Amino acid sequence: MEERKLRELLNSLNLDEKIGQLIQLSGEFFSAKDVSLGPQKKLGITKEMVDLCGSVMNVVGAKETHRIQDANLKNKKHPIPLIFMSDIIYGLKTVYPIPLGLGATWDPDLIQKAYRNTAEEAYASGNQVTFAPMIDLARDARWGRVLESTGEDPYLNSRFAESMVKGFQEDLPKYGIASCIKHFAAYGAVESGREYNATDMSENRLRQYYLPSYKAAVDAGAKMVMSSFNTLNGVPVTGNKWILKDILRKEWNFDGIIISDYAAISELVAHGFAQNNKQASKLAMDATVDIDMKSPCYANELKPLVTEGELDEKKIDDAVWRVLKLKNELGLFEDPYRGSSEELEKKSVLTPEKRQLARKVSTEAMVLLKNKNNILPLNPKDDKEIALIGPYENEHELLGLWAVHGDRKETVTIKDGFKTYLSSDKLLTAKGTDILRDKSMLKGIGLSEEQIEKIVSSDSVEKENNNKALEIAKKADIIVFAGGEHTIESGEAGSRGNLTLPDNQLQLLNKLFELNKPIILVNISGRPMILTDIEPKLTAIIQAWFPGTEGGNAISDIIFGKANPSGRLSMSFPYAVGQLPVYYSQFSTGRSVKTSTHSSRFMSKYLDIPNDPLYSFGYGLSYSKVSYDNLRLSSKEMNGESDKIVATIDLQNKSNVDTTETIQLYLQDKFASIVQPVKELKGFKRVNLKANEQKNVSFDITSDMLKFYGPDNKLTIEPGEFNVFVGPNSDTDQYDSFELK
Ligand code: GLC
Numbered sequence: 001m002e003e004r005k006l007r008e009l010l011n012s013l014n015l016d017e018k019i020g021q022l023i024q025l026s027g028e029f030f031s032a033k034d035v036s037l038g039p040q041k042k043l044g045i046t047k048e049m050v051d052l053c054g055s056v057m058n059v060v061g062a063k064e065t066h067r068i069q070d071a072n073l074k075n076k077k078h079p080i081p082l083i084f085m086s087d088i089i090y091g092l093k094t095v096y097p098i099p100l101g102l103g104a105t106w107d108p109d110l111i112q113k114a115y116r117n118t119a120e121e122a123y124a125s126g127n128q129v130t131f132a133p134m135i136d137l138a139r140d141a142r143w144g145r146v147l148e149s150t151g152e153d154p155y156l157n158s159r160f161a162e163s164m165v166k167g168f169q170e171d172l173p174k175y176g177i178a179s180c181i182k183h184f185a186a187y188g189a190v191e192s193g194r195e196y197n198a199t200d201m202s203e204n205r206l207r208q209y210y211l212p213s214y215k216a217a218v219d220a221g222a223k224m225v226m227s228s229f230n231t232l233n234g235v236p237v238t239g240n241k242w243i244l245k246d247i248l249r250k251e252w253n254f255d256g257i258i259i260s261d262y263a264a265i266s267e268l269v270a271h272g273f274a275q276n277n278k279q280a281s282k283l284a285m286d287a288t289v290d291i292d293m294k295s296p297c298y299a300n301e302l303k304p305l306v307t308e309g310e311l312d313e314k315k316i317d318d319a320v321w322r323v324l325k326l327k328n329e330l331g332l333f334e335d336p337y338r339g340s341s342e343e344l345e346k347k348s349v350l351t352p353e354k355r356q357l358a359r360k361v362s363t364e365a366m367v368l369l370k371n372k373n374n375i376l377p378l379n380p381k382d383d384k385e386i387a388l389i390g391p392y393e394n395e396h397e398l399l400g401l402w403a404v405h406g407d408r409k410e411t412v413t414i415k416d417g418f419k420t421y422l423s424s425d426k427l428l429t430a431k432g433t434d435i436l437r438d439k440s441m442l443k444g445i446g447l448s449e450e451q452i453e454k455i456v457s458s459d460s461v462e463k464e465n466n467n468k469a470l471e472i473a474k475k476a477d478i479i480v481f482a483g484g485e486h487t488i489e490s491g492e493a494g495s496r497g498n499l500t501l502p503d504n505q506l507q508l509l510n511k512l513f514e515l516n517k518p519i520i521l522v523n524i525s526g527r528p529m530i531l532t533d534i535e536p537k538l539t540a541i542i543q544a545w546f547p548g549t550e551g552g553n554a555i556s557d558i559i560f561g562k563a564n565p566s567g568r569l570s571m572s573f574p575y576a577v578g579q580l581p582v583y584y585s586q587f588s589t590g591r592s593v594k595t596s597t598h599s600s601r602f603m604s605k606y607l608d609i610p611n612d613p614l615y616s617f618g619y620g621l622s623y624s625k626v627s628y629d630n631l632r633l634s635s636k637e638m639n640g641e642s643d644k645i646v647a648t649i650d651l652q653n654k655s656n657v658d659t660t661e662t663i664q665l666y667l668q669d670k671f672a673s674i675v676q677p678v679k680e681l682k683g684f685k686r687v688n689l690k691a692n693e694q695k696n697v698s699f700d701i702t703s704d705m706l707k708f709y710g711p712d713n714k715l716t717i718e719p720g721e722f723n724v725f726v727g728p729n730s731d732t733d734q735y736d737s738f739e740l741k
Contacts, residue, residue: 001328001333001334003328006324006325006328007321009078009080009324010317010320010321010324012078013078013320015302015303015306015307015313015316016048016049016052016303017052017077017078017080018316018317018320019049019052019298019299019302019303019316020049020051020052020053020054021052021054021055021080021319021320021323021324022054022290022291022292022298022302022316022319022320022323023045023049023052023053023054023055023291023292023298023299024053024054024055024056024057024085024259024291024292024293024294025039025043025050025053025055025056025057025294026039026056026057026058026059026294027056027057027058027059027064027068029050029053029056030050030056030059030068030071030072032067035050043294043295043296044296044300045296045299045300046299049299049300051072051075051076052076053072053082054080054082054083054291054323055082055083055084055085055291055323056068056082056083056084056085057084057085057086057131057293057294058085058086058087058404058405059084059086059126060084060086060088060092060122060125060126060127060405061125061126061345062124062125062126062337062340062341062342062344062345063342064126065084065125065126065127065337065340066126066337066340068082069081069082069126069336069337073336079333080324080327080333081327081332081333081336082336083128083129083323083326083327083330083332084126084127084128084129085127085128085129085130085131085180085259086122086127086129086130086131086404086405087130087131087132087402087404087405088118088121088122088127088130088131088132088177088405089130089131089132089133089134089148089402089403090102090118090132090148090400090402090403090548091114091118091121091358091399091403091406091548091549092118092121092122092125092127092349092405092406093121093125093349093350093405093406093407093410093549094117094118094121094349094350094351094354094355094357094358094549095358095399095400095403095406095548095549096111096114096118096358096361096362096548096549097361097362097365097400097545097546097547097548097551098147098148098400098402098526098545098546098548099133099134099147099148099149099150099160100138100146100147100148100149100150100151100526100527100545100570100571101362101365101366101544101545101546101547101548101567102114102150102160102361102365103149103150103151103156103157103160103570103571104151104364104365104366104367104543104545104567104568104569104570104620105361105364105365105566105567106156106567106568106570106662106684106686107364107686108159108160108162108163109163110360110361110364111160111163111164111167111361112163112164112166112167112170113167113357114167114357114358114361115133115163115164115166115167115168116167116168116170116171116176117354117357118130118167118168119167119168119169119171119175119176119177120175120176120348121345121348121349121354122177123175123176123177123338123339123340123348124339124340124341124344124345124347124348124349125340125345125348125349126337126338126340126345127177127340128177128178128330128332128338129177129178129179129180129223129224129326130168130177130178130179130180131180131182131226132164132168132179132180132181132182133150133160133161133164133165133179133181133182133217134148134149134181134182134183135149135150135157135160135161135164135181135182135213135214135216135217136148136149136182136183136186136187136188136210136213136228137149137152137153137154137157137186137188137189137209137210137213138151138152138188138571139152139188139189139571139580139581139582139583140188140189140190140192140193140580140581141193141499141527141528141529141571141573141574141577141580142192142193142194142495142496142497142499142577142580143188143190143193143194143195143495143527144195144401144489144490144491144492144493144494144495144496144526144527145187145188145195145491145492145494146188146526146527146528146571147400147401147402147490147491147494147526147527147546148402148491149188149571150570151569151570151571151617152570152571152572152583152584152585152617153570153583153584153585153617153680153681154208154209154210154212154213155212155680155681155682155683156570156681156684157212157213157216158212158213158215158216159216160213161181161213161214161216161217161220162216162217162219162220164179164217165179165181165217165220165221165222166220166221169220169221169222169223172329172330173329173330173331174331174339175339178223178224178326178330179217179222179223179224180222180223180224180225180226180257180259181214181217181218181222181224181225181226182225182226182228182261183226183227183228183229183230183237183261184214184225184226184227184228184237184243184244184248184258185206185210185211185214185228185232185237185243186199186201186206186210186211186228186230186232186237187199187228187229187230187237188210189201189210190230193495193580193581194495195492195493195494195495196229196230196493197230198230198231198234199230199231199232199233200231200232200233200234201232201233203713204674204709204711204713206232207709207713208674208708208709211247214248215252218248218252218254219252222256223256223257223326223329224256224257224258224259224326225248225254225256225257225258225259226258226259226260226261227240227244227258227259227260227261227264227287227289228261228264229261229264229267231271231273235273236264236267236268236271236273237264238260238261238264238265238267238268238284238287238289239265239268239273239274239280239283239284239286239287239289240287241286241287241288244258244287244288244289245287245288249288255322256322256326257290257291257322257323257326258288258289258290258291259289259290259291259293260284260289260291260292260293260295261293262293262294263293263294263295264293264295265277265280265281265284265289265292265295265297265298266280266295266296266297267295268280268283268284277295277296277297277300277301278301278304278305280297280301281297281298281301281302281305281311282301282305282310282311284297284298285302285305285311285315285316285319286315288315288318288319290319290322290323291319291323302316350407350410350549355549355550358548358549358550359550359553359554359557361548362547362548362550362551362553362554362555363554363557363558363563363565364566364567365544365545365547365554365567366542366543366544366545366547366554366555366558366563366565366567367542367543367565367567367568367569367619367620368540368541368542368558368565368567368620368621368622368623369531369541369542369543369573369615369619369620369621370535370538370539370540370541370621371540371621371623372538372539372540373518373539374623375478375518375520375539375540376520376540376542376558376559376561376623377558377559377560377561377623378478378559378560378561379560379561380421380422380426380560384426384477384478385425385426385427385428385475385476385477385478386418386422386426386427386428386476386477386478386479386480387428387429387430387469387472387473387475387476387478387479387480388414388415388418388427388428388429388430388480388482389429389430389431389432389469389472389473389479389480389481389482389508389512390431390432390433390469390480390481390482390483390505390508390522391431391432391433391434391435391482391483391484391505392414392435392482392483392484392522392524393413393414393415393429393430393431393432393482394413394414394415394416394429394431395413395414395435395482395524396408396409396411396413397411397487398411398413398524398546398547398548398549398551398552399411399487399546399548399549400487400490400491400526400545400546400548401487401488401490401491401492401494401526402491402492403546403548406549410549411548411549411551411552412549412550412551412552412553413551413552414482414522414551414552414555414556415429415552416552416553417552417553417554417555417556417557418480418552418556418559420553420556421556421559421560428472428475428476429472430465430468430469430471430472431465431468431469432465432466432468432469432508433462433465433466433469433504433505433507433508434455434456434457434462434465434504435455435483435484435485435486435502435505436455436456436485436486436489436502436504437456437457437462437502437503437504438456438502439452439456442455442456442488445488445493455486455488462504466508466511469508469512470511470512473512473515473517474515476517477517477518478517478518478519478520479512479515479517479518479519479520480519480520480522480559481509481512481519481520481521481522482522482524482555483501483505483509483521483522483523483524484501484522484523484524484525484529484544485501485502485524485525485526485527485529487526487546489526490525490526490527490546491526494526497577498577499527499528499529499530499574499577500529500530500531500533501529501531501534506534509534509537513537518539518540519537519538519539520538520539520540520541520542520559521534521538521540521541521542522542522544522555522559523541523542523543523544524544524545524546524547525543525545525546526545526546527571528569528571528572528573528574528615529573530573530574530575530576530577530614531573531614532575532576532614535614542555542558542559542565543567543569543573561623564622564623564624564657564658564659564660565620565621565622565623566620566622566659566660566661566662566686567620568618568619568620568662568664568728568729569615569616569617569618569619569620569729570617570618571583571617572584572613572615572616572617573613573614573615574613574614575609575610575612575613575614576609578606578609579606579609579611579613582613583617584616584617584618584679584730585617585677585678585679585680585681585730586677586678587675587676587677587678588675588678589604590604591603591604592604592678593605593611616729616730616731617681617729617730618662618664618681618728618729618730618731619728619729619730619731620662620729622657622659622660622661623655623657623659624653624654624655624657624658624659624661624689624691625653625654625655626651626652626653626654626659626661626689626728627650627651627652627654628649628650628651628663628726628727628728628732628734629649629650629652630648630649630650631647631648631649631724631726631734631735631736632647632648632649632736633645633646633647633648633701633724633736633738634646634647634648635738636737636738636739637738637739637740637741638701638703638706638738638739638740638741639741640703640741641703641717642703643703644700644701644702644703645700645701645724645738646698646699646700646701647665647698647699647701647724647726647736648696648697648698648699649663649696649697649698649726649734650694650695650696651663651687651689651694651695651696651697652689652692652693652694652695653689653690653691653692653693653694654692655691655692656691656692657691658688658689658690658691659688659689660686660687660688660689661686661687661689661728662684662685662686662687662728663684663685663686663687663697663726663727663728664681664683664684664725664726664727664728664729664730664732665681665682665683665684665699665701665724665725665726666679666680666681666682666724666725666726666727666730666732667679667680667682667701667705667706667722667723667724667725668680668722668723668725668735669706669708669718669720669722670720670721670722670723671720671721672708672718672720673710673711673716673718674708674709674710674711676708679723679725679730681730682701682705683699683705685697685699697726699726701724701738703717703740706722706740717740718740719739719740719741720739720740721737721738721739721740722737722738722739722740723735723736723737724736724737724738
């Protein structure tokens with residue numbers, strides 16, 4: 001529709017119709033049966049406002065979205081189509097590994113392809129917007145939502161933010177889906193890793209570390225932004241004019257839709273920021289939050305605010321205009337179904353090509369953390385019996401909490417994958433124990449007795465499972481233990497204070513350790529876990545994340561050597577919970593253990609645990625051995641901002657196994673008016689190295705890489721000495737130096 005006509009449409013709407021466009025409700029409000037005594041009553045909004053509602057959340061499928069759209073268009077005087085938005089975060093029906101695993105691929109180009117596939121599935125299924133990517137910086141593994149983040153580094157997160165937004169949106173407006181990035185802003189810094197808790201930091205830290213990935217996504221063209229639940233420096237983001245209006249809209253020129261997180265506008269009252277829903281609505285409107293997700297605020301309060309002269313109707317017009325513009329850009333006025341159909345849906349989801357890509361992504365996400373005596377890869381032709389034991393042995397729930405629309409029946413389990421490599425006489429399998437047996441925790445989060453029984457076996461069954469596992473373990477030559485955390489323990493509202501494997505898994509593992517056989521742990525989790533106590537007794541460790549629909553195949557491809565692991569951690573694995581938040585780009589402090597001259601006590605350290613994580617950012621092994629030598633710079637001086645320096649390093653694959661190596665470039669600004677980390681990722685390259693192949697790899701170092709937010713919170717650059725590190729992970733101490741003149 002021409003913009004002129006769209007403006008005419010806006011001007012023709014009455015106040016109720018305009019407010020309706022700013023309301024988002026979930027699917028149950030649009031079921032075929034009467035919902036007046038159900039969700040409407042519960043939420044406290046009228047049927048009239050439901051009928052005027054402008055967008056629907058978390059309904060997928062061409063059939064259902066068409067049904068709701070048809071009913072909507074019949075009800076409305078003005079034929080404004082609904083827009084369907086859903087949490088399609090790392091896959092719809094073909095589900096990829098969780099984003100923390102995608103971050104470990106260090107392969108934004110591949111992930112862009114994956115997200116384009118997801119957009120295809122979503123488009124065919126009648127969705128036009130996804131509440132993704134989530135690009136919060138995550139440095140505290142106690143927080144369950146680290147699952148959804150690509151990790152602890154602003155630079156790496158920014159590269160993925162760009163690629164994910166582009167993947168979703170590259171075929172817009174005719175195809176593809178619009179990206180709603182979240183959760184703006186700094187939600188990943190919740191205090192103590194406790195869900196929905198406060199975040200508090202200096203503006204400098206916010207700009208330097210927490211905002212870059214959102215900015216990268218906005219610059220990549222993200223159509224929408226979701227305001228987060230948390231307070232930021234005492235002001236809830238969803239009512240925070242400074243972060244939403246002054247930074248996002250004015251400084252970054254974002255003129256798209258801002259949608260609140262779920263009921264976050266009404267939560268301004270619970271925060272103690274608004275006295276009632278009316279004031280909450282005013283504060284959110286003043287902060288330019290356009291759509292109220294699933295709260296009664298805008299539906300009930302905007303009209304009286306306008307009629308009583310407390311809210312300028314122009315603010316509502318501006319918000320409605322942004323909503324209508326997106327609907328128009330996506331062609332909904334010409335085709336309210338936007339090309340979706342049951343037929344197209346059938347042809348688009350879970351195709352062999354999409355599964356193949358998911359399998360490749362999942363193998364690239366796997367991180368080999370330990371491989372003592374090079375026990376991996378296993379050779380299926382060896383005359384050895386393999387015992388696959390553990391709660392994830394044949395578990396279909398490999399998708400992770402936020403694969404809300406995924407079909408677990410479609411998952412390839414680890415046992416399925418093993419069976420494609422091993423004949424039945426060589427493969428022994430047993431569950432051994434449940435994923436978890438903590439009934440009180442499950443009850444505490446509202447699960448029914450019946451639901452709990454599906455997760456926690458009876459004591460007699462548990463005992464039987466244990467015995468069966470020990471029996472086959474005694475027969476086997478090698479044990480693969482598939483364990484980890486339960487999907488319900490991670491993701492939103494999944495904060496935890498204890499990050500080791502649960503007692504029941506540890507008890508079984510300890511019995512297996514007594515057999516003195518090689519044990520390979522495949523860890524399924526949505527977060528870095530504490531593996532410190534069991535690491536010495538494990539022969540090998542593979543961090544598999546929640547690996548997605550093709551997870552069982554990907555894990556098997558890695559274990560049996562069809563794929564050479566190339567994953568590198570994008571978030572540190574802590575040595576102990578007491579270290580959290582732990583991340584590589586720390587400040588030196590005035591008493592660094594590495595450089596301090598004070599006595600061994602009076603330094604920045606713990607008395608009882610090391611400073612370093614168990615596994616660092618960027619760490620991961622492969623089946624090859626790659627040497628890094630002869631780091632050299634094209635010059636020891638950078639003369640002014642237009643100059644650049646080239647850093648070169650010699651690589652050699654000292655093995656007869658082809659590999660993909662992720663070379664990482666870190667810089668350190670040694671002296672600055674705001675102290676800078678001991679090292680910061682500024683570049684990386686994935687390089688294929690054939691067996692025994694040598695390659696020189698170079699990085700351009702430009703002045704942009706040296707900029708930081710100064711005391712005035714403006715980007716600045718200061719002359720002085722810089723260290724250049726190039727290596728396989730953030731622990732690398734191979735460096736050279738130059739001076740910026
Ligand atoms: C949830 C999450 C957000 C999600 C939204 C809609 O509470 O915080 O990530 O997109 O509600 O489901």
